[in-house]
Amino acid sequence: MIGMTRIFAPLQEQAAAQDTAAAGHEGPFNLGDMLAHHILNAPEYELPFIGAVHFPHWDWAVFQLGGLQVDLSPTKHMVLLLLAAVITAAMTLFAARTVARPGAGVAPRGLANAIETVVVFLRDDLCKEYIGHGYQRFVPLILTLFFFILTMNLLGLVPWGGSATGNLAVTATLAVIVFLVIEISGFLTLGFRGYMKTIFFTPPGTSGAIKYLMLAIMTPVELLGKFTKPFALAVRLFANMTAGHMMIFTLIGFIFIFGHIAFVRWAVAAGSFVFVSAILLLELLIAFIQAYIFAMLSAVFIGLMRHEH
């Protein structure tokens, strides 16, 4: 990551040399700083026409939790998280009210219809398909995960927005929640003995020394498997969002890097514009795909655990 700021160092030094009077701005353009400003979390939020709004640091909201420093002070990603929650709630509540309106004799249209279609798809093709018997209890979780993650992803594509799913803390926490649901529902479905078999696994038909050998080999594998699933969930979403934003802002950054070279700057700007537009469309697709994958894999893992014998 430190290398990031050094990649374009020669160009930046050249730019700095030419930048004689950058009125109102401190220092030369630095791509690494720009990326950091847009991707990393910070106790401030940049708004249009107003500029960066600094959040207060709540000293009272800082406490130790078993050796962990927990700081509940507002940050950019926390604001985006809450904003995404509010938008998700507003849209889905609206859709629910429209669809469930008493005496709704006509089929719902527009947003409500779109959300209903997605809800039916997730319910039938994820929950019913992968979780199977008793899937109804998991439908709210899967639906909330999908819509919440989707909204957070899409907020990253809005000007002056940003995606909370580009923060490892957010994706890891969601993954831990899914992990707990997988293990607890597995425990409740399989019972103590059945659950223990998902850790201490012996292939059927083995006995004696082979059985204990298999046990010795498989137990760490099974335990590792339990933790790699949520780890993969967390990293996949985080890495996809972060990488996408890095790509977009790097391409935009080219415009500023080459801005002082008279003969190429317009070509670079045009090229960047084309590429950024294309990547933005790709990111739009990825925002949906990643939300879908997170929800789908959650359903798959819950179903796998519950059907373990």
Added chain:
Amino acid sequence: MTAAGFNPVPAAAEVPSWDSLFAVDFGLAVWTVLTFGALLFVLGKFAWRPLMAALDAREKSIQGDIDEAKRQRDEAEALLAEYREQLADGRRQAQALVAESREAAEELRRELEAKARDESRVILANARREIERERDAAVDAVRREAVEVAMAAASRLVDERLDSERDRKLVTDYIDDLAGSGGAWT
């Protein structure tokens, strides 16, 4: 203004350290738990439950409509089949009736024909018998007449040439011959 002079990062902004990219912020984690928990609770109660109920109700109602339509179609088909059956039955009956009446007429015709033929045969037989009788009677009458004529002729012959023994024998033989053969008259 040179292009390099514009910096998209606000001057007042604090540039965060890249070290924070992989450092999990536990404050944000707590916020995530709270936000997601609240969202799950609120949406579960006020969005997903009514939505699911509405979807289930609609699916049920559509399924009901489909079942009802299917039932009605089955009913209509059964009715149609019944009507077709009745129609075919009626046609069959009519055909049977026609065939029956045709047969009856034929029977009647045959009967009448037979009766007429019998009658004509009876009439013919009667006529033939009558003719025979008439002919017999005629033959008898002719024979009697012949005897009378013969007797008259004979008596006349007898009156004139009664002495001829040979004539007498001739007449007697002739009569005998007539009576005996009978063939010439019958």
